[in-house]
Amino acid sequence: MTGTRVRFSGVCYYINMQPIIMVDIDDVVVDYCKHFRRLCKNVLGWTYEPREQVKYRLSEFRPGVTLEQEFAVVDATYHDKDCWLEQPEKGAPEVLQQLKQSYRLVAVTARTPVMKNKTMEWLTTYLPGVFDEVLFISIGGRPGKVLEKINVAKKYGAAYFIEDNPDYLVGCAEAGIQGILFDKPWNQKMKNGSDFTKVYSWAEILPIIMKDRN
Numbered sequence: 668m669t670g671t672r673v674r675f676s677g678v679c680y681y682i683n684m685q686p687i688i689m690v691d692i693d694d695v696v697v698d699y700c701k702h703f704r705r706l707c708k709n710v711l712g713w714t715y716e717p718r719e720q721v722k723y724r725l726s727e728f729r730p731g732v733t734l735e736q737e738f739a740v741v742d743a744t745y746h747d748k749d750c751w752l753e754q755p756e757k758g759a760p761e762v763l764q765q766l767k768q769s770y771r772l773v774a775v776t777a778r779t780p781v782m783k784n785k786t787m788e789w790l791t792t793y794l795p796g797v798f799d800e801v802l803f804i805s806i807g808g809r810p811g812k813v814l815e816k817i818n819v820a821k822k823y824g825a826a827y828f829i830e831d832n833p834d835y836l837v838g839c840a841e842a843g844i845q846g847i848l849f850d851k852p853w854n855q856k857m858k859n860g861s862d863f864t865k866v867y868s869w870a871e872i873l874p875i876i877m878k879d880r881n
């Protein structure tokens with residue numbers, strides 16, 4: 668899982684192990700919410716300003732919106748062709764390429780397996796060769812499944828976990844993982860804590876991580 672597997676005298680060994688950085692995709696590597704807001708207008712007939720999104724879930728910051736309506740917007744977003752033409756966030760390709768020199772990069776996303784082919788195609792187009800592995804954990808953003816991402820990070824023995832949803836970073840400190848939280852409208856009240864360091868750009872991430880390699 669964390670290196671090249673070799674067999675010697677019937678025993679499996681992992682070699683060339685590098686520390687792992689787990690990286691969320693939506694709203695970390697690519698601006699997903701921009702398209703979600705646009706498709707909200709198409710599906711529900713109204714939209715909102717980014718600053719209004721004080722919580723992660725549409726059904727949480729807009730009373731009266733059901734989870735089913737929210738997932739209808741999610742579905743429409745992932746089926747919208749312009750969503751798949753979005754460029755990576757500023758600085759992400761360059762910083763990820765630099766981190767790749769010293770780390771194994773594992774993307775982890777709650778996107779469903781139905782989106783796997785399109786996601787892989789997007790990654791190949793815009794971030795070719797960056798990720799060593801891409802995990803589709805298919806939690807679909809369902810409440811009650813917030814621990815699954817951190818559990819995957821623990822299972823992989825990740826050294827870092829880059830996310831925009833602070834709920835997914837709960838438990839990082841206890842697991843020995845350094846969480847990095849991207850500043851977004853829905854985490855404005857979150858300040859640096861034991862589970863994460865908050866950043867405002869990809870450029871800020873590089874020195875945080877690379878100082879540990881020096």
Ligand SMILES: [Mg+2]
Pocket residue numbers: 691692693694695830831832
């Ligand atoms: Mg995200």
